[in-house]
Amino acid sequence: MGHVVEETRGQQGLDPAPYVETRLALARVRCEQRGVRLTPLRAAVLEVLLRQEKFVTAYELVDRLRKRNQVVPPMTVYRVLDFLIAQGLVHRLDTVNGYIPVRDVPDSGRYMVTICTRCAKVREVDTTVLGIQLDEELARAGLTRDSSVVEVRVICDRCRS
Ligand SMILES: [Zn+2]
Numbered sequence: 001m002g003h004v005v006e007e008t009r010g011q012q013g014l015d016p017a018p019y020v021e022t023r024l025a026l027a028r029v030r031c032e033q034r035g036v037r038l039t040p041l042r043a044a045v046l047e048v049l050l051r052q053e054k055f056v057t058a059y060e061l062v063d064r065l066r067k068r069n070q071v072v073p074p075m076t077v078y079r080v081l082d083f084l085i086a087q088g089l090v091h092r093l094d095t096v097n098g099y100i101p102v103r104d105v106p107d108s109g110r111y112m113v114t115i116c117t118r119c120a121k122v123r124e125v126d127t128t129v130l131g132i133q134l135d136e137e138l139a140r141a142g143l144t145r146d147s148s149v150v151e152v153r154v155i156c157d158r159c160r161s
Pocket of ligand 1: 116117119120121155156157158
């Protein structure tokens with residue numbers, strides 16, 4: 001199994017503020033290259049996600065934006081999320097109906113996300129080798145994966161102890 005790449009978010013002595021700024025700057029470049037605009041609202045939604053260790057639902061996003069004095073209707077938040085997903089900046093976790101930013105392995109397209117069912121903490125695990133094997137097995141069965149991310153529900157070490 002690959003290494004855990006999640007702990008770069010505000011942990012292990014990494015200051016989250018410049019980290020978030022860097023991610024936002026990279027997102028802006030990515031949008032420019034694609035000829036689309038990372039509007040202030042789109043950037044604000046992405047920033048909220050980048051500052052979380054846990055997955056966030058659309059309604060939690062509405063709440064968090066309101067706390068930042070941005071009143072945004074849920075439909076608009078959904079549209080923003082759709083945009084960010086289309087740009088490869090955000091991933092929707094189908095099993096929990098939540099959202100996380102795509103961070104450290106944006107283009108490999110092969111990773112596993114573990115989701116703690118107790119505290120909602122999300123980790124990304126690079127599973128390039130596993131992913132290739134999975135695709136081979138699926139291909140043998142005549143199937144093609146419709147999602148680049150494998151979601152696994154777990155109990156994290158902190159919640160287990
Ligand atoms: Zn947990």
